Structures are given as C-alpha cells and as structure tokens.
Amino acid sequence: MKQKINGRTIEISNPHKVFYPNANITKGEILNYYNRIAEYMLPHIRNRLVVMQRFPEGIGKEGFYHKQVPDYFPEWLQRKTVTLRKGEKQDIAVVNKKADIIYMAEKGVITFHIWLSQKDNIEKPDKLIFDLDPPKKGEFSEVKFAAYKLRDLFQDMGLIPYVMTTGSKGVHVVTPIKPEYDFDIIRQYVRDILTELVKKYPDRFTLEPRKDERQGRVFLDYLRHAFGQTSVAPYSLRPIEGAPIATLLEWEELPYIENSQKYHMKNIFKRLSQKKDPWKEFKLHRKSLDI
DNA sequence: GTCCACG
DNA sequence: CGTGGACAACGCGGC
DNA sequence: GCCGCG
Ligand SMILES: [Mn+2]
Ligand SMILES: [Mn+2]
Numbered sequence: 001m002k003q004k005i006n007g008r009t010i011e012i013s014n015p016h017k018v019f020y021p022n023a024n025i026t027k028g029e030i031l032n033y034y035n036r037i038a039e040y041m042l043p044h045i046r047n048r049l050v051v052m053q054r055f056p057e058g059i060g061k062e063g064f065y066h067k068q069v070p071d072y073f074p075e076w077l078q079r080k081t082v083t084l085r086k087g088e089k090q091d092i093a094v095v096n097k098k099a100d101i102i103y104m105a106e107k108g109v110i111t112f113h114i115w116l117s118q119k120d121n122i123e124k125p126d127k128l129i130f131d132l133d134p135p136k137k138g139e140f141s142e143v144k145f146a147a148y149k150l151r152d153l154f155q156d157m158g159l160i161p162y163v164m165t166t167g168s169k170g171v172h173v174v175t176p177i178k179p180e181y182d183f184d185i186i187r188q189y190v191r192d193i194l195t196e197l198v199k200k201y202p203d204r205f206t207l208e209p210r211k212d213e214r215q216g217r218v219f220l221d222y223l224r225h226a227f228g229q230t231s232v233a234p235y236s237l238r239p240i241e242g243a244p245i246a247t248l249l250e251w252e253e254l255p256y257i258e259n260s261q262k263y264h265m266k267n268i269f270k271r272l273s274q275k276k277d278p279w280k281e282f283k284l285h286r287k288s289l290d291i
Numbered sequence: 292g293t294c295c296a297c298g
Numbered sequence: 299c300g301t302g303g304a305c306a307a308c309g310c311g312g313c
Numbered sequence: 314g315c316c317g318c319g
Contacts, residue, residue, distance in 0.1 A: 013292080051307070056292045065307045072293060085309065108292060131319075187310085209311055209318060221319070226309055229319085 003031075006099040008076060010106055019058040019110070022241045025265065027058075027108075030237065033265055034105045037235045038098040040272060041112075044234040044279070045101070049080055049092040049115040049122065051230050056108030059239040063110070069093045077103060080119050084228065094119050110239045113230035117179060122227075124179035125186055126286060128154075129231050131221035133170035135214055140259050143170045146205060146218045151251060153197060160285040162278075163251055165260045166232050167244035176286040187225040189291050194220045234279070237265065247271075250278040 001012040015028030034041075055063040069079050069091050077100055079091035095101060095112075104112070116125035130150055132143045147163055150173045154161040161175040181189075191207070198205045198220065206217040224231050232238070232246045244261035245268050263271060 054292080054306075064305085067307055070293075070306075090307090106292090133319095207311095210316095211318075219318095223310060223319070228307090229309060231319095 003035075003102065005102055006097045008074070008099040008103070010099065010103050012106055017058065019055065020241060020243055021058060021060045023243060025243055029265070030110065031102060031105050033237065033243075034101050035098075036269065038101050040277075041101065041233065041235045042095075042098065043283075045095045045112060045114055046097075047118045047120070048095060049082070049117075049119060050095050050104075050233070051113040052093065052104055052107070052109040053111035053113060053239065054108040055110050055239055059110065059241070063239055065113075066109075067092055073107075074103070078119075080122065082122060082228065110237050112233040112236045114233045115228070115230055116224060117183075121179050123182050125181075125183060125225060126177060126179040128159075128175040128177060128186070128190060129224045130173045130190075131166070131170065131224060131231065132173065132218055133168075133221070135216045135218055139216075140170070140257075142204065142218050144254055144257075146220065147171055147173050147254065149197060149201070149205075150220075153193065157290070159287050159289075160281075162282060163249050163254055164234060164279075165245075165247045165249065165257065165262060167236070167238040167246040167261060167263070168232075168240065169260050171249075171254075171260065172231060172246075174282075176282055178286045178288045180288060181291060183225055183227045183229075185291065186289075187222065189289065190222045190225060194222055235268075248277070248279045253278075 003010045017027045019027050052066040054066050078094040080094050081089050081091050132146045134140050134143050151161045154175050159175050161173050164172050205220050206214050208214050234248050236246050238244050243265035245263050247263040
C-alpha cells in the first residue's frame with residue numbers, strides 16, 4: 001500500500017499489524033490518526049528536532065528511543081547535525097511537513113518527543129516546560145494544584161503560561177519565551193524561581209530528583225531545560241493501552257480534568273471539532289525573560 | 292523496521 | 299535465498 | 314564515575 005503526501009510517496013507496510021493489543025488498534029489506524037491530526041500537530045512540532053519513540057512490534061513488545069537518523073531514511077527527511085556533550089556528532093530528524101510525521105509513523109514511531117528549541121537556533125529554547133506528575137497514583141489533584149501555582153507565578157512575571165495533559169500521568173505547564181538565552185542559563189534561572197516556590201509549599205512541592213525522597217510531594221521537574229532534552233509533542237500518541245494523547249487545554253478546563261489520559265484516539269476528534277484551538281495565540285505570546 | 296552474516 | 303539476531307538515547311543532579 | 318530519573 002502506498003500513500004502520497006507533499007509530493008512524497010510513502011510505502012506503508014503491515015497496516016493490519018496490531019500495535020495496541022488490548023484495544024486492537026492497528027498500525028493502519030495509527031497512520032490514519034497521524035494523517036488526521038497532522039494539521040493540529042504541525043504548528044507545534046514544525047522546525048523542531050525530534051526524538052522518535054518507536055514500537056515496530058507494537059506496544060506489547062519492547063520499544064526504543066531513536067535519535068540518530070539511519071541512512072535508510074529518505075534524503076528528503078531533514079537531519080540536523082548536533083554535537084553532543086561528549087563531542088560526538090549526531091544527525092537528528094527535523095519535522096517540517098506532514099509527510100515527515102507519516103513517514104516516521106510508518107517506521108513504528110508512536111510517540112514524538114521534541115526539542116524545546118527550533119532548528120535554526122538550537123542552543124536557545126523558545127519555551128519553558130515544567131513536567132508535573134502525581135507523587136502517587138490517584139493524586140492528580142496535587143498536579144493541578146502545582147499547575148495553578150506555576151500559572152500564577154509566570155503570570156505575575158508578565159508571561160503567558162499554557163497547560164496540556166501529557167497523556168501519561170500528569171501535565172506540562174508550557175510558557176512561550178523569546179529564544180534569547182542558552183539552556184544552561186534558563187535552567188539555573190528557573191531553578192532559582194522554583195526554589196522560592198518550594199520554600200512556600202515545602203510539604204507539597206520538591207526539587208528532589210530521587211523518587212523515594214519525594215515523600216508524597218510533587219516534583220517540579222525543570223530538567224527538560226537542557227540541550228538535547230525533549231518533551232512529548234502536542235497530540236502525540238502515548239504507548240499506553242487506550243492510546244491516550246498529549247492534549248492542549250484551556251486553563252478553564254483543568255478543574256474538570258481528572259487524569260492525564262482523558263483524551264485518546266477514540267475521543268480526540270470529537271473534542272477538536274467542538275473546541276477552538278486552546279493554544280492558538282501561543283507563538284504570539286513569546287516574551288523576553290528578565291534575567 | 293531494516294540490515295547482514297551465516298547456513 | 300531465507301532468516302535469527304543485532305541494532306536503534308542522552309543530560310542532569312547528587313552521592 | 315555511576316545511578317536514578319525523565
Ligand atoms: Mn510527566
Ligand atoms: Mn521486526
């Protein structure tokens with residue numbers, strides 16, 4: 001079977017292979033999903049380097065993260081050569097068009113993880129991302145409490161924070177910024193800010209990286225702010241039964257969200273047909289940080 | 292999903 | 299010619 | 314340097 005997109009012909013293999021065993025979702029359905037969702041994804045993923053999380057045998061078998069684009073990927077898929085901390089070079093995939101998403105999905109990519117910077121300015125992130133997860137199963141309300149506190153914090157700084165489910169356990173609070181500072185500067189800056197917030201709520205928040213030291217507190221994960229680190233792309237599927245999706249929200253919806261997997265392959269298009277883009281103004285809301 | 296050494 | 303097995307990430311914090 | 318973590 002073949003599909004033609006953006007003038008590229010993509011050969012689709014094994015469309016009937018089951019990728020989500022429990023729900024019986026096939027590779028063909030995943031490709032159909034990415035075909036339909038691409039227009040919503042592209043504004044957020046375009047011009048960014050991506051790490052592919054691949055499950056060529058479905059989520060019932062082991063998957064892997066894939067950064068170095070293999071030579072057998074087509075020449076039309078853009079690579080960006082980056083130098084790792086250890087000095088080695090790596091050719092990372094860049095998403096520019098719908099065909100890029102579909103090609104990667106054809107190669108078993110279920111989840112797209114994207115850089116916080118764009119391809120022409122890879123050293124400088126254009127958004128802040130804080131990853132908030134429940135300290136224990138079923139404590140999503142703690143995640144929401146943390147999200148609101150971060151929202152207030154950034155709004156008070158004159159910034160415009162947004163919120164999304166990750167489709168896994170928690171949420172991301174994402175704030176657009178002008179790409180003016182390197183990752184290391186940003187990370188130190190946000191860490192200092194969060195340290196103050198933790199002082200205010202020492203029994204609910206922590207910056208402790210070791211799980212067994214968190215003691216029921218929400219880890220305010222700021223560690224995505226580093227060169228080469230990624231976060232899940234908007235509208236990416238997750239490799240979890242039920243095919244949950246990282247979904248952009250309005251702050252006004254958050255009170256009614258009870259878990260991170262509320263939106264999934266079976267209900268997302270109903271939502272999209274009823275709701276205007278909750279992040280429509282995201283790029284317009286990039287502000288300078290006062291560092 | 293693709294590659295390739297090996298039978 | 300067919301196929302089993304190899305392969306496909308990395309940066310940060312803290313000890 | 315290595316482990317836990319995402
Ligand atoms: Mn998370
Ligand atoms: Mn295979």
